[in-house]
Structure formats: C-alpha cells, structure tokens
Amino acid sequence: MPSVLVPLAQGCEELEAVTIIDLLRRAEIQVITVGLDDGPVRASRGVVLLPDQSLDAVLSQEFDLIVLPGGLPGADHLERDQRIRDLLRRQAEAGRRVAAICAAPKVLASAGLLDGHQATCYPGAINPADYPRVRFTDAPVVVDAQVVTSRGPGTAMDFALELIAQLMGEARRDEVAAALVRS
Template identity: 30%
Template structure:
C-alpha cells in the first residue's frame, strides 16, 4: 500500500467488546500505509476484545482516554464494530461529543459493522449514504441516512462497511479516503 499516510495520526475509538479483527486489520492497514494510530477509549488501561461478539479475544492497551483527547490532534477517525463496543460508546457523553466534533471538522471517519451506531448517536448521519451490519440499518434509516447493502460505501468524509467479511475492501477504501487529507 505504500506510505500514503506518512505523517498522519489516526484516532481509533473503541470500548470493551470491540470486535478484535475490526480493530486489528484496519489498524494494521493504517500502519502499513505510514500512519500512526492512537487507541482512545472511555476508560484507561485496557479494553477487552471479542470475536463474533461472544468469544474472548484478549485485551488491547488504551493509549488515551477520549475525555482527554483533542480532535485537532488527529487526521482521521476509525470506529470499529462489535455489537457491545458501540453500544458502550453511544451512551458515553465524551465519546459521542468527540465523534460529533470530529465530524464537524470534515476530516475522514471510517466505521464498520455496528460502528455507525456511534455516528447515529452523534447526530451526523442524516442525509448520508451508509452501510452497516444489518441489525442497525433500521436505526440508521430512522435517523435520516440512506442505507445501502454494499461492502463499502464512501460518502463525503465517511467510509462505512458491513462486517468482517468486507475488511479487505474496507481497509483499501479507508487508506484511499484518508490519503486525501494533507499530512500535518
């Protein structure tokens, strides 16, 4: 993939219950393209990852607490899924405000699987074309999004994808969209 993202710093916002593969594969793609990443969460220490929302998949160290994070420090935002992870984020005021403020910058945001739930809670999906895991599509429609059943949908600053099965296409689209941001 080259070094398209050299000099970029990408925030990854996740909580306990994050789908491990939806965190690791995009993060690896970002690193492979030259970006650095910082895992933000709603508490310090580690978050517990899952596989298929059920099986324990180890822990991941948190780099910073979202309440202490500054939106302008980042060039892009990644929201991995898993059903539990975004459900925890969307009830956390600091996480929702960070996503809302980040969306207001116009910088790219990528969300996969249940990740768009946090976008919905932040009030930024109205009028967007998105995709997601099937179980949250009605929520997205009710919030004013046009929901498509495609492996990846890119609309304005947003890149969305349905599930881990779409990770190769999602990672490629994330790198392509994030590369449009000039390095700081």
C-alpha cells in the same frame, strides 16, 4: 503523516479493530488507539487489546480521521459515551473524516452524522425506519463525502484499504494491498 484515532470499547470486534490498526500502520499512518476507560480492553471474543492512551488524554487533539470498530457490546458503549459523541460532532463540523464498521455506524447515526448520507452497517444493527434521512445500502464499503461505513468483520480489510486511499491516495492503498498477497 495523517493522524487517526481508533477508540476501543469493551466488547469491540477485535478482527475489525486489529485489521484497521494494522493496515493503517502498514501505510505509515499515525494511529492512536484509546480506551474509553483506563486499562486493557477485552474484545468481543476475549482478545485483550492494550490501548495507547486513555480517551481523556486526547480529547483536545485533532485527527484527520476517527474510526470506530464495531462489535457488540462495544458499539453500544461507544454510542453511550458523550465524549465520543462530542469528538465525532467536532470532527464532522471541522470537515474532517469519520468512519465506522459493523454495528458502529449506529454511533454515527445517533449523533446525526449520517443524515443526508448513504451508509451501510451490519445487518440488523440499525433500524432504517429510525433514521429516515439516511440512505442505507448493503454495499460492503460506502464512501459518502467525509463519511466511510462498512458492513462487518468480513469487510474489514476492504474498509481499511479504503481508509488508506482516502488519507494517502490510491497508489499507497495499492502498495499496501499488494504486500498483503490477497489473491
């Protein structure tokens, strides 16, 4: 069973966080949520999320995927956290997947993990001039090698379904999508 780490920062976008966690768990993927600090996480619109563990408790573990929910100021907190930056770099150096949605691709960009890749993000979250080695697009979801990015809350379901496809294959993604009755 693939393992996925979802760091939850104060002020994260709850729709993105919950959609990612929910859909990956529906696909029977092991999802571990962690808080940057101990205790509950108050998301950007006041929803309170309870992480499974603290970030410090998982720093030595390996994951098949690390996914960053966006939202502000959540993405800013992720970007400033050296533990997150170190985890992401170690993940990329090992050839394992990283993913981010909404404003969180800026965390990947500032860590140098988008260099040479195509990526997308929430409009205005990243100044493309600051990252000339990244090819930005306005596509809803972008997969480039081991990096997956997405635009925002409205693309969260497509993003999560793509993560399922990356980890478990298209057939599993299609099973989860069918059960959601999206059309």
